[in-house]
Amino acid sequence: MAEQIVKTEYSEIMQKSYIDYSMSVITARALPDARDGLKPVQRRVLYAMDQLNLGHDKPHRKSARIVGDTMGKYHPHGDSSIYETLVVLSQDFKKGMALVDGHGNFGSIEGDGAAAMRYTEARLQKFTEDVYLTDLDKNVVDFLPNFDETEKEPEVLPVRVPNLLINGADGIAVGMTTNIPPHNLAEVCDAVCAYMDNTEITTKELLEIMPGPDFPTGGIVINKSDLEDIYETGQGKVKLRGKVVYEPATKRSERDKLVITEIPYTMIGANISKFISDVLDLIETKKTSDIVDVSNESSKEGIRIVLELKKNADYKNLENMLYKKTKLEDTFGVNMLAIVNGRPETLGLKQVIKHHVDFQFDLATRKYTTLLKKERDNKEIKEGLIRACDIIDLIIEILRGSKNLAQAKDCLVNGNVEGINFKSEKSKASAAKLDFTERQATEILQMRLYRLIGLEILQLQKEFEECLKKIEKYEKILSSRKEMAKVIKAELLRIKKDYARARRTQILDAKEAVYEEKKMEEKEVVFIMDRFGYAKTIDISAYERNKEAVHAENKYVFTCMNTGKILIFTDTGNMHQVKVKDLPYTRFRDKGTPIDNVGNYDSSGENICFLGSEATIKxxxxxxxxxxxxxxxVDASEFEVNKRTVSATKLGEDDSLVGVYTTDAKIAIYSKFTLEGGIVEEEVVESNQNVCLASANGNILKFPLTDIPQKKKNALGVRAMKLAKDDHIDEVFLVTDGDEVTVEYKKKELNLTNLKLAHRDSKGSKIK
Structure with a gap:
C-alpha cells in the first residue's frame, strides 16, 4: 500500500492540541462540578471508599489500599495527587465538613505534612455516607465507563447539600482558577430552603440567612458591606483578621499578654511560622519594643500564640500593628468558578443554589421513579401471593399433576391444563381460568410452605397495604413539584438537625487598623562593617572606648544619624540604599548582620566602590x-531618591566602576576606596585638587579636577585617560596642590606631588 503523507499547518496542530489539553485539565482535573461540588479525584476517592465498604461503623483501612483502588480503577494520574486529596478531605481545619475519618498522622494546621500512606488509615465519615453517597443504588445518577472500560463510576455523586458552598473549593486549571470559601452547613440549608420557597429571592435576602463565609479556623471577616457584590458576581476579596485577646496579668510574677486564638484561613500551614517570624522581625528591627517574648502554645484544642508584653504597653496599638505589619490581616480572593453542563462558569450565590436545587429535583425524580417501579413490581407480586393463598389447594393440585416446572408455570400464566393430571373436572376447569403474570407465577412457584401459616397470610396482607400507601406517596411526589420540594426541604432540615454546628467566623464591618509608629529618637551613631560584610551600628561612647579595635577590625567606620541611610555604590554602576534603622543597633562585640540581607546589594555579584552615609555626600x-x-x-543631589536601588551611572560595554569619590570646589576629603577597599587616609583641607589615574600597565596621569565636566547621573562621561588596548585604570588618587602625598603603587613608593601636571585624555607617563 502506498504511503500517504498528510500535510498540515504546524501551528494549527499545536493550537488544537493545547486547547484539547486545556479543556481536559479544566473539566476533568482542576475544577469542581456545580452539582456535587467535587473535583473528579475527590469524587473517585469517596466512591472507591464506598465500594471498599469503609463505612463510619467499619474498621479503618490502610490509606495505601484506598489510593491503590482509586488509581487502579478510576483515577490513573499518580498516587501522590490521590493521597493528597484523601488527606485534605480528612482535615477539619481546611474543610467546613470533613468527609473522611483519618486515623494516624494526617498533618496539622501548622503545615506539618501527613505521614506516608502506608502508615495512615481512613474510613468515611457518617456525614459523607448519609449526605454524599446514599441512594447510589436507586439509579439517581448516570454511571460511565472508567478509563479502561473495565469498571463503572458515577458521573456525579448524589450530594444532598451544596458542597460547593459548604466545603468550598480551590483549583488551578489552564488560564483559570477557582477559589470558593467554606460556609456554615445550617445557614446554607436554610438558604436553599428559602430559595425553594421563593425563586425570586435576592442575593441580599439570601445573605440575611447566610451572612457569608464560615471558615473552620474562625477569625473575623471585616468587610461585610462588600459581600453582597462578591456573592452577586462570584468574584471579589474577603478581608480576614485573626482574633486577638488581651489577657492582663493576674500575678505580680506574670506579664500582660496578647493571645491570638483564631487565625485567618489563609494562614493555615507554613504561614503560622511565618507570622511568628514576622513578629520576631518587628522586635529585632525595633519596630516595637513592647513585646518581650513570643511563644506558640497551639495544640489539638486550638490555636494559641502568646505575645508577652512589657509593663504598661499600649496593647491596642500593638494589635493594630500586627494587623498592619503581618498576615494576621489578609485577603481571601473569591472566584466562584465551577463546571456547569461541561463548561467552566463563574457563579454568583443564587446561581450556585439554583444549580443545586435543579440537581436535587433531578435526583428526587430519578429516585422516586425507581422506588415507584420497585413498589409497583412488589404490589404485583403481593397481589399474586394473596390470590394464590386463596386457591392454594388448586395450585398444589396443579403442581402435583404437572410433569415439570415449565408446564406448571404455563398453567398458572396462560391457563393451559393440557398434560396435567387433575383430581376432578372442576379443578381442571378452575385451572383453565388462571391468568397470573410471569412475575407472580415465578414468586408462587418459589413460595415456601410456611407462608401458608395464618399469621404469615395476615402479614402478607399488611405488606400489601403498605405497598399501596408507598405507591400513592411516590405518585403524589412525582406528580407535583411542590410535593417534591417538601421532601427535599425535609431532607435538608434533617441533615441540618443531625450535623449542623455553630458559626465560627464573625462577620462585621470593621474600621481599618490604624497603627501609630513610635518615632525613633534621632541620634548620632557609628556605622561599622567588617571585611566579611557584617554591618551594625554602635553607640558613640562605645566607639570612643574601643576606637583602636574598631578601626583595626573593620573595613568601614563612620558616623551617621540613626534615621538616615547608608549609600552603597558598586562596580556595576548601581547605588543601593540601606536604612540605618534596619541595621542592628548592638554592642561592639556583637556580630551584626550581612548588609546584603537588609538591602538589594548582592555581595556575590557586585563589589563596593564607595560606602558612606547621606551626610558624606551632602x-x-x-x-x-x-x-x-x-x-x-555628578552633583550629589541627584542621589536624593527613595528607591532602594537606582542606576548611579551609565557604563559602556565591558566597563565597570573603579571608584567613586566626594569633592567640592574648595574642600577635598582624601578618601581612597578601591576594589580591595579600606580607607588610606582622611583629611579635610582648603585647596585645589588634581586627579591621578594609574593604569595596570604602569602609566600614570595627573591633571586638574576641573578638566572633568559635571554631568547627569545617567550620562556616560568623558575619556579621562588614553589607554592601550590591553590596559585599564587600576587606581585613582585625589591630590591637593601644595600637599606632599606619597602612596604605595606596584610595590613602589610614588610621590604624587612631584608628578608633572598634564591634560585630561592623554597617555600619561610611565612609572619608573
Whole structure:
C-alpha cells in the first residue's frame, strides 16, 4: 500500500492540541462540578471508599489500599495527587465538613505534612455516607465507563447539600482558577430552603440567612458591606483578621499578654511560622519594643500564640500593628468558578443554589421513579401471593399433576391444563381460568410452605397495604413539584438537625487598623562593617572606648544619624540604599548582620566602590571613574531618591566602576576606596585638587579636577585617560596642590606631588 503523507499547518496542530489539553485539565482535573461540588479525584476517592465498604461503623483501612483502588480503577494520574486529596478531605481545619475519618498522622494546621500512606488509615465519615453517597443504588445518577472500560463510576455523586458552598473549593486549571470559601452547613440549608420557597429571592435576602463565609479556623471577616457584590458576581476579596485577646496579668510574677486564638484561613500551614517570624522581625528591627517574648502554645484544642508584653504597653496599638505589619490581616480572593453542563462558569450565590436545587429535583425524580417501579413490581407480586393463598389447594393440585416446572408455570400464566393430571373436572376447569403474570407465577412457584401459616397470610396482607400507601406517596411526589420540594426541604432540615454546628467566623464591618509608629529618637551613631560584610551600628561612647579595635577590625567606620541611610555604590554602576534603622543597633562585640540581607546589594555579584552615609555626600560632587578610563562629576543631589536601588551611572560595554569619590570646589576629603577597599587616609583641607589615574600597565596621569565636566547621573562621561588596548585604570588618587602625598603603587613608593601636571585624555607617563 502506498504511503500517504498528510500535510498540515504546524501551528494549527499545536493550537488544537493545547486547547484539547486545556479543556481536559479544566473539566476533568482542576475544577469542581456545580452539582456535587467535587473535583473528579475527590469524587473517585469517596466512591472507591464506598465500594471498599469503609463505612463510619467499619474498621479503618490502610490509606495505601484506598489510593491503590482509586488509581487502579478510576483515577490513573499518580498516587501522590490521590493521597493528597484523601488527606485534605480528612482535615477539619481546611474543610467546613470533613468527609473522611483519618486515623494516624494526617498533618496539622501548622503545615506539618501527613505521614506516608502506608502508615495512615481512613474510613468515611457518617456525614459523607448519609449526605454524599446514599441512594447510589436507586439509579439517581448516570454511571460511565472508567478509563479502561473495565469498571463503572458515577458521573456525579448524589450530594444532598451544596458542597460547593459548604466545603468550598480551590483549583488551578489552564488560564483559570477557582477559589470558593467554606460556609456554615445550617445557614446554607436554610438558604436553599428559602430559595425553594421563593425563586425570586435576592442575593441580599439570601445573605440575611447566610451572612457569608464560615471558615473552620474562625477569625473575623471585616468587610461585610462588600459581600453582597462578591456573592452577586462570584468574584471579589474577603478581608480576614485573626482574633486577638488581651489577657492582663493576674500575678505580680506574670506579664500582660496578647493571645491570638483564631487565625485567618489563609494562614493555615507554613504561614503560622511565618507570622511568628514576622513578629520576631518587628522586635529585632525595633519596630516595637513592647513585646518581650513570643511563644506558640497551639495544640489539638486550638490555636494559641502568646505575645508577652512589657509593663504598661499600649496593647491596642500593638494589635493594630500586627494587623498592619503581618498576615494576621489578609485577603481571601473569591472566584466562584465551577463546571456547569461541561463548561467552566463563574457563579454568583443564587446561581450556585439554583444549580443545586435543579440537581436535587433531578435526583428526587430519578429516585422516586425507581422506588415507584420497585413498589409497583412488589404490589404485583403481593397481589399474586394473596390470590394464590386463596386457591392454594388448586395450585398444589396443579403442581402435583404437572410433569415439570415449565408446564406448571404455563398453567398458572396462560391457563393451559393440557398434560396435567387433575383430581376432578372442576379443578381442571378452575385451572383453565388462571391468568397470573410471569412475575407472580415465578414468586408462587418459589413460595415456601410456611407462608401458608395464618399469621404469615395476615402479614402478607399488611405488606400489601403498605405497598399501596408507598405507591400513592411516590405518585403524589412525582406528580407535583411542590410535593417534591417538601421532601427535599425535609431532607435538608434533617441533615441540618443531625450535623449542623455553630458559626465560627464573625462577620462585621470593621474600621481599618490604624497603627501609630513610635518615632525613633534621632541620634548620632557609628556605622561599622567588617571585611566579611557584617554591618551594625554602635553607640558613640562605645566607639570612643574601643576606637583602636574598631578601626583595626573593620573595613568601614563612620558616623551617621540613626534615621538616615547608608549609600552603597558598586562596580556595576548601581547605588543601593540601606536604612540605618534596619541595621542592628548592638554592642561592639556583637556580630551584626550581612548588609546584603537588609538591602538589594548582592555581595556575590557586585563589589563596593564607595560606602558612606547621606551626610558624606551632602552638598558635594561625586567623581566617577571607570575601568576603561571614563570619568565625570555628578552633583550629589541627584542621589536624593527613595528607591532602594537606582542606576548611579551609565557604563559602556565591558566597563565597570573603579571608584567613586566626594569633592567640592574648595574642600577635598582624601578618601581612597578601591576594589580591595579600606580607607588610606582622611583629611579635610582648603585647596585645589588634581586627579591621578594609574593604569595596570604602569602609566600614570595627573591633571586638574576641573578638566572633568559635571554631568547627569545617567550620562556616560568623558575619556579621562588614553589607554592601550590591553590596559585599564587600576587606581585613582585625589591630590591637593601644595600637599606632599606619597602612596604605595606596584610595590613602589610614588610621590604624587612631584608628578608633572598634564591634560585630561592623554597617555600619561610611565612609572619608573
Amino acid at each position: 552638598n558635594k560632587k561625586l567623581l566617577f571613574v571607570t575601568k576603561n578610563g571614563m570619568a565625570k562629576l
